[in-house]
Amino acid sequence: MGDTEKIETVTGRSARGSSRRKPKNSQLPYAIVLIALVGALSWFLDQRDNGTFWLLLTGLAFGYILQRSRFCFTASMRDPYLTGSTTVTRAVLVAFAITTIGFTAIKYGYFINGLPIPGMSYVVPISFATIAGAILFGIGMVIAGGCASGTLMRFGEGFQMQFLSLIFFIIGSLWGAHDFGWWKYHFISKGKSIFLPDYFGWLGAVVLQLFIIFLLYIAAEKYQEVKSNH
């Protein structure tokens, strides 16, 4: 991916387009000011001793990584259909695989020591509400040009549009929270939470899941080959 910039330097002074080129500037001073402000903010949070400063730091890391690698969960779902590319989709699958291994290692460590397994609140009941909610979410993120993390990231990048969608994301969340009781009563309470190790054992669950991710990866690669040959 680095060649993008290399080509830029080679042709930077080419005749084409140079008329629209503006004088060079640097935003580094602003970056230094921001680093100072963030440092002060994390110091302030650290003083409160409630663990929030650590979450601020991981948030900074997530935001920096998302922006710098242009990682986009929306693109991973949208591009296969819209543009025929599965590059981002495959990167997301790799993330799923690595995180599965890391998470399972931690969870298994707690399990084998007879401790309560962490993060089990993310194993949630499967019901019609899961499907309906996911479809609504899928439509929304493509139209708004970013999912939850993507909206936050693009707001940071200076998009007014994603700032607006963030506001309505909050309004929609409040609306959803308001109706949650209805969904819970009619659908969610009838759904079942399925933790794969309960059915396949710890090793079986990990192997099965990694195998499925591997198959999806191969399928994604083949899909892009077929699409780009047209």
Added chain:
Amino acid sequence: MSQFKDTMVKISENEFYKKWLRIAWPYLTGAILLSLFQIVTLATTGNPWGVSGVFANWGAWIYEAFGGNVDKWYYFSSPGAQTTLNNGFINDSGTWRNIGIILGALLAVLLASQFKLKKLKSTKQVIAAVLGGTLMGYGARIAFGCNIGALFSGIASLSLSGWVFGAAMFIGAVIGSKLLVKFFM
């Protein structure tokens, strides 16, 4: 002052600077580093990464600031949810993580010297943002999260719900793509 500016411009044209702060990483680098911080997050906080649950709390705080009351809502009725709301946003770690994502992205673009304010340019964009944002918010609440909490963290937690969410979200993304091409381009 202009000498300072010249130095900064010189730094931004330095190859070493470009390599470390400017050139976009491959998607795979992003995948590996995000996974690393996901694992770090579970190990240190006892919970995976989530984003959109926090937005419901933000909504509740704003609603209460305007005189509303969510105490009777089933969603906020659990003792845990009540404690979070009563402690306020300054003590809510999820809030600070989301603010961190915004600031981290801003820092990345400023360090790369690529920041630009992108104004809303058409009514189409306004409608897309309003509609898309609302759909995402509502959908995430009834499905227990967004593509981070319900999908990424769900699948990595070996929960079948993550896979179901992913399959349905893919259908939603196809419908969304059709709508986007037809109405919002």
Added chain:
Amino acid sequence: MKEVILDCFGEACPIPLVKAQNKIKELEIGDILIVQIDHSCAMKNVPDWAREDGHNVEVEEIDDGEWEVIIEKVK
């Protein structure tokens, strides 16, 4: 041989990419398509797609956070 400018300033993904894909189909071999972009993600996926498709691609940063992706249609 002609040069076409596609103004995608202020557009978020995937609009610049889809517009560029549609536009390049209308062009003749040897024509130049210049896509103006200010979205850092599109600055990656538009050139990636164009290279994958086999065209000649150059990226030029014309201002902080503004790029021109110059695509020469070769097939």
